[in-house]
Structure formats: structure tokens, C-alpha cells
Amino acid sequence: MWMQVLAAAGFEPLGAAFPGRWKESIGDANPEGFFESRFRDGVYHATNPLPGGIYVHPDRVRDRAVKVFPFGVRRSHRAFLDRVVVTMRPCAEYVRSRARLYAMESAHRDQELGERVTPVRYVPAYLEWFFENLTLLGDLRLRRIPHRVVTYHRALRKPQAVAEVIRWLGGDADAGVAELRAERRTQVGGWTSDSEVPEYLRHLFDELHAVHDEGRPIGDGLAERLRAARTELLPAFDEARRVQRVDQRRWASDVAERVRR
């Protein structure tokens, strides 16, 4: 949503709406476009220069908007981070969204291959949500990168919050706000009864989202519980990432084998 808003506000996106064959495979998950590029993993020495050898100079992209994932922001050279707009969804919605996206990807691939390939064992989405948000917010504070946080819900509920961010960026607030369309929401609702997330973590994640949704500071009590949860969940997160890396290689090998047949 933010990429469409920023584009309308006068910041040309870096990255295509539908890279590769995303329109056919997962286009339904985001009909207006994803606007993702290699820079989603950060703008730094491993992604810039581009594969053709072209270097994207920071001075030439000051008025461009680029979508970067939370870990990518941490990797990004500060020379490129003039300002950061942070958006956040409730963890429960993120979990649903990931499940839907992965299912669409998998179904499309199976359809193309004409047979089923065992899907990748991705990092559990709730762990991803927690560590991505914690890392992002911590990094922006540590490096004192100018930023604003507007949750997805707040943006839809209070367009004025979006307008303020666009003005802070120096863009056309009216044009940007006109792009806000609530009907784009594909995932709504709270935790499902069969969620794998323990109840105390659901409360914690909901609270982390709520303070940002309401524009409140993170108090000492919440900060302490977040630190404790980080310590508790980090081994599981690291192990899940290791499993995902291994399984992605297995998956790529499985697909390649079927393509060769």
C-alpha cells in the first residue's frame, strides 16, 4: 500500500510492480503491485552495484521510494537511508498473509510443473514478525535514522497520519492520501483458534503492535518483556532460519530435477 501512496505523492518507486512472473503466481495477494527489487534485502555492497555492474548512487535516488524488508534496512548503508517509513501489521494478520502467499506460490509452482513439490519449510511467520520488527526498530534507534511508524490499521483509520508522513517526506499529501483504499485489505481478523503461537506471546505481540498503532512509547515494562521474549525465542528463530536455508536448497533441487525430466 505504501509504495502506491508514495508513488502518487511524487516518489517514483525503485522496483517493478510485478517482478518476473509474480503477476501470474502471486498477483492476487497484492493486485496493485509489490514494487520489490533486489534492494528489498538492503541497499549495500551485496546488492549495489546491480548484476550488470551499474551502481545506484545515493545522490541520484534521493527522491525515489524503495521497498526494503526489515533485515534489509539493517544491512542498508546509511548513505541511502534519508528517511524510513515503517509500517506494521498485527502479527495475526501477518501470519495469515504469509500462509496465503506461500500457498499461492506453491500452488502456482505445482501447476507449472504438473506435479506437487514439497513446499519449503519457512521460518514460522510469528517468529519472523517478532524478530523483524524488533531488529528494525532497534536499528533505526541505534543509528538515529530519521523515521516514522504508521501501522497499516492506523493508515486506513486515520489518513491524516499518512498525510503527515508524506509532508515530512516533502511529497504531495493529498495525492498520496487519495491512494488509500481500505478494500485492498486481504487479511483481517485476530488469532485463529489453532494458532501455534502461545497465548502469552500473542498478548505480547498484540501489545507491541498496539503501542505503535496508538502512537504510544514503549514503556519499561513492555521493553523488559520484549527483551525476555527475544532471549527465549532467539534459539528457535536461528534454528528455523537454518532449516529454511537447507530446505530452500532441497526445494530448488527438487524443482530443477522435475524441470529436467
Place this chain on the structure above:
Amino acid sequence: MIAVVGAGPRAAEWALATLEGGGLPVRRDLPDGLYFATNPGRDGHYLFPEELAGIVALVSPTGLDRTDPAFLERVLLVADPAPGDGWLVTVHDVLADVSMRGLPFWSVSVVEPVLEGLGPWLGQGAFPMAPSPLPTTVERLDPVPAAIHAALATRGDLDDELTEALVARADAARK
């Protein structure tokens, strides 16, 4: 930060000693450059660009390639031509990086140290030292490395022909 990159065995330490002797603040603890894996450091302290303004830091060629341009005020390449083409690989990589990223660049040689103009470029006014050149192997160099060295020592341009020769020698040395 003024990143000093040495091409050749004695280059980096010669340059740091020379610049330190000239009164410039020097750091030797940032060889891997400044990017997400090195900054913040293990103690959690994040170095800001303004903390390193005007400071001379020894950086490896790989470290330079990885360093956030927000920290790179200037890059100084120091050449110590040696037998073999290993030093040319560093020269190639540094020149490729600074030209691609448009970084302010200067070069000197440890065997023909021409320091005129270096002090003002570093923001230090007239440079107070005239260091003795180190023993040289330049006369034993092939014409191409000798010409590249001469260009670096005098801050002359590498023309297209010399640039192509540098790329070819560096590629061959890498293999």
C-alpha cells in the same frame, strides 16, 4: 573518514606512520570497513560518520568495497610495487570501486612519495613531512606495472590503454 588502502606489502603501514607523524589522527582497528557486520561492533557501540570525520583509517580493499559511503570522505591508495601482480589486483579493485562510487581519491607511492597537495586534500593544510622513500623494486618491473606505478605516484591519469592492461593483469593474477 579518510580510508587508506595499501597496494603492496609495506604500503599501508608506511602511509599510516607518515600521516600519523604529520599529526593526523589514525585508526588501525577498522580493516574490515564499516557496514552492518562491523558497525555496531561487538560491544554494541555504533560509530557515526561524524565521529570519524577527518580520521585516517587503515582499510583493506575488501573492507573499502563494503564500507558505507556515508563514512568515506576520501580514499587514499598507497602503492608499493612488488614482484608479482598481487599489488595490481588491489590497485584495480580500488580504482574500480572509487570510480564506480564517485569517491574522492588520491594516490601515492612509497618509493616515490610525492606529497605535494596531499595535505590540503586531506584538510590538513601544508603537509609537514617529507618521508624518505623506501627501497624500490620499480626498476625490475615490467613496462605495464611500471607505467601504472608512475601514474599512481604522480597522480597521472591511467589512459584507456593502461586501464585495459591493468584489468588484464589483475584478471590474470586473480586466476
